[in-house]
Amino acid sequence: MKYQGMSEHFTHDQPAKTGVLITNLGTPDAPTTSALRRYLNQFLSDPRVIELPRLLWWLILHGIVLRTRPRKSAEGYRSVWSEEGSPLLVHTRNQYEGLKDRLRFRYGKNVEVAYAMRYGNPSIASALEDLQRRGVRQLLVLPMYPQYSASTTGSTFDALAQDFQQRRWLPDLRFISHYHDFEPYIEALARKIENFWEENGRPDKLILSYHGVPRRYLLNGDPYHCECHKTTRLLAARLGLREGEYKTTFQSRFGREEWLKPYTDETMMSLPGEGVKSVHVVCPGFSSDCLETIEEIDEENREYFMEAGGENFHYIPALNADEGHIDMITALVEKHLQGWTLPVNDPDALAAARERAEALGAER
Numbered sequence: 001m002k003y004q005g006m007s008e009h010f011t012h013d014q015p016a017k018t019g020v021l022i023t024n025l026g027t028p029d030a031p032t033t034s035a036l037r038r039y040l041n042q043f044l045s046d047p048r049v050i051e052l053p054r055l056l057w058w059l060i061l062h063g064i065v066l067r068t069r070p071r072k073s074a075e076g077y078r079s080v081w082s083e084e085g086s087p088l089l090v091h092t093r094n095q096y097e098g099l100k101d102r103l104r105f106r107y108g109k110n111v112e113v114a115y116a117m118r119y120g121n122p123s124i125a126s127a128l129e130d131l132q133r134r135g136v137r138q139l140l141v142l143p144m145y146p147q148y149s150a151s152t153t154g155s156t157f158d159a160l161a162q163d164f165q166q167r168r169w170l171p172d173l174r175f176i177s178h179y180h181d182f183e184p185y186i187e188a189l190a191r192k193i194e195n196f197w198e199e200n201g202r203p204d205k206l207i208l209s210y211h212g213v214p215r216r217y218l219l220n221g222d223p224y225h226c227e228c229h230k231t232t233r234l235l236a237a238r239l240g241l242r243e244g245e246y247k248t249t250f251q252s253r254f255g256r257e258e259w260l261k262p263y264t265d266e267t268m269m270s271l272p273g274e275g276v277k278s279v280h281v282v283c284p285g286f287s288s289d290c291l292e293t294i295e296e297i298d299e300e301n302r303e304y305f306m307e308a309g310g311e312n313f314h315y316i317p318a319l320n321a322d323e324g325h326i327d328m329i330t331a332l333v334e335k336h337l338q339g340w341t342l343p344v345n346d347p348d349a350l351a352a353a354r355e356r357a358e359a360l361g362a363e364r
């Protein structure tokens, strides 16, 4: 029997599967002014991102922002773009590949993995469509934002809900709203930093720079600011850092109102005057390197620090698709898959291992 509207999605002999969808913010399709205008229009029209009266913001967005920002942003994106594309997209795809391999071995064909971007491509709608075609009836969504914010994580949930409004048959749904204090996440960051210090020595100060949001969002109840500070606290404790050896700052201000403080750029300009000549910057809120870390931190903020009299500046890269990060993501996903899917290990992988063992036995 076929269900109305679901004919291409469902037959009775199709096994029900579990899907894992990882998402990130998104990025333009190309580092050009026109692609940036399209991307920024979608991004900045999201009421979760800009909490201003709609008509007022529409006039500002279309009258000012989309006339000036796309050209300037395109320049920035050109400086970080590689042959494979935007760094954020490349790292997210590699994380997906790594997670897919791990889960394939643990759960065989019972688990299907996909990745998507909140804005731009591949879209959340296309990933959901794809997973549904692959027979997914239970869905776990992991937005790759360690710290919850309505502007990022909340908005990702909106995109899922908007898509589900068009669908008759919804899957079972689990949504990971944050992992800012998940022990393997803190451990992966700590090891990345320790490895970096083994190669480059230790700085006077470690700066933990997180993407900002307007201060008004904190005052209205967004837990993002607290979660950033908790990540810092746990990481500093794990690294054995004393007060004065590290500092939390907020970057990527947008618009005129006050954002979370202290600002990363102002901190970089003032540290050398306070006698801090050597800093390492790490961005724990960014699961992948992107425009905001490569260009804004490693280029712009490096310059602010050095021009103010700094002597030694290093940016410690994001976890990206490092083995340690894939381990962490797999642990997080497995924690949330409990009760849904039992580990079987892949039958093909197991058969191959058995054959190898038998061949070895025959040789002896």
Ligand SMILES: C=CC1=C(C)c2cc3[nH]c(cc4nc(cc5[nH]c(cc1n2)c(C)c5CCC(=O)O)C(CCC(=O)O)=C4C)c(C)c3C=C
Binding pocket: 025, 026, 027, 028, 048, 049, 050, 069, 073, 086, 088, 145, 149, 151, 152, 211, 212, 213, 214, 252, 254, 285, 286, 289, 290, 291, 292
């Ligand atoms: C990691 C968490 C992020 C939060 C919180 C966040 C809030 C936020 N961002 C803007 C405006 C812009 N952000 C832009 C880029 C960007 N932002 C994040 C992450 C968070 N943003 C990432 C990962 C990226 C990089 C994307 C990439 O392609 O590399 C941009 C676009 C770039 C530019 O033109 O400068 C804007 C604009 C607001 C207003 C906001 C909170 C309200």
Ligand SMILES: [Fe+2]
Binding pocket: 211, 252
């Ligand atoms: Fe942002």
Ligand SMILES: [Fe+2]
Binding pocket: 252, 291, 292, 296
């Ligand atoms: Fe920026």
